[in-house]
Amino acid sequence: MDGGEFSGVKDVNVYESDGEEAEENDTEAWETVSKYILEVQSVLDQNRVLIQQVNENHQSKLPDNLVKNVALIRDINSNISKVSRLYSNLSVDFCNIVHRRRALASSESTKNRGDNTGSNRS
Numbered sequence: 001m002d003g004g005e006f007s008g009v010k011d012v013n014v015y016e017s018d019g020e021e022a023e024e025n026d027t028e029a030w031e032t033v034s035k036y037i038l039e040v041q042s043v044l045d046q047n048r049v050l051i052q053q054v055n056e057n058h059q060s061k062l063p064d065n066l067v068k069n070v071a072l073i074r075d076i077n078s079n080i081s082k083v084s085r086l087y088s089n090l091s092v093d094f095c096n097i098v099h100r101r102r103a104l105a106s107s108e109s110t111k112n113r114g115d116n117t118g119s120n121r122s
Contacts, residue, residue: 029097036090040083047079 054072057065 029094032093032097033090036086036093040086043079043083043086047076050076050079 050072054069054076057069057072
């Protein structure tokens with residue numbers, strides 16, 4: 001992991017072509033990450049409450065409370081699946097942002113090479 005790479009993905013800042021466009025992409029990336037992190041945190045907070053309820057019901061050893069735990073544990077499992085989907089969606093959305101950034105940088109680089117080649121022909 002050298003030269004600004006992590007798992008084969010280069011540092012996004014390397015692809016800045018236009019300050020305004022790069023800032024717009026950075027804002028989009030941060031907004032995307034923030035949106036998902038807030039959703040994940042909300043689900044994890046719900047799970048914390050559900051786990052506390054399961055623990056209280058278990059400690060009470062009352063048959064009705066133990067039966068309630070079945071539904072609570074299903075809710076916890078459902079929330080875990082939701083967190084997994086959220087992280088998967090975050091990964092896809094973030095990769096799309098990076099790919100757009102790379103495509104923009106590539107087109108700018110190609111455009112700049114074309115401009116330089118044309119100006120050298122005088």
